[in-house]
Amino acid sequence: TNLIDIKGVTHAYRTPNGPLPVLDNLEIGVPEGEFAAVVGPSGCGKSTLTRLVAGLMKPDAGEVWLHGELVKSPRKTVGMAFQNPVLLEWRSILDNVILPLEIVSPSMPRAKRRERAEELLELVGLTGFEDKRPSELSGGMRQRASLCRAIVHKPDVLIMDEPFGALDAFTREDLWQTMHELRAKEPFTAVLITHDLRESVYLGDQVIVLSGRPATTQYIMDVKYPGE
């Protein structure tokens, strides 16, 4: 059974020039604990897809299922990470990571929240930077912190929209490695939107190619390395 099931999703935006069909009969299934990498040219509807999974929008036709439930409204059980991390400058790195816990688990004791955030920051190599402000960190470090914030409350799904797109090639490859380490310690299901093909095969358990106008699931490749 899949944790994410996208069934026959079709969507058009209403524009002053009439409907703009964006997605056509999309079919995507992501088993629990797997990473799906979605690649496609810019403008093909990748961000639209993330908004649908997060419940921020409803498709014209078709269904999005998460954990056996039809997605009808925005959910707390979806974590999001974007190309430009939106960290709050007036909070320390630690307090930025803690934020989703304050919202989703208000009854969790303060010390426990802190412990959880510190544990994740350690996994991504940010121990020692807990008390810094976001602007005191490099871009790569801010992206690490924002990944921690996206998964701190153990969402069912992590959606990443071009999370490493703004980083230089070396920093990006460091982050790929970090993602693997993070997944080994902290299993989660993820949809990664990228236009970097190398990234998609390095991080994805499956690579889903979107193309066409409106875009459809052209091709789905299972990525299995020898020994897996």
Ligand code: ADP
């Ligand atoms: P991608 O993330 O692959 O670049 P998007 O999902 O952002 O693609 O956009 C797909 C298409 O839909 C583009 O042509 C874009 O201009 C259009 N689009 C996106 N959002 C809206 C909107 N709110 N209203 C109208 N058109 C939109």
Ligand code: ADP
């Ligand atoms: P990363 O690969 O972790 O994103 P960068 O390549 O951007 O990091 O930066 C290289 C290294 O520089 C970091 O791993 C970190 O050790 C150090 N560094 C960056 N910003 C700071 C800072 N504000 N204070 C201390 N060290 C920093």
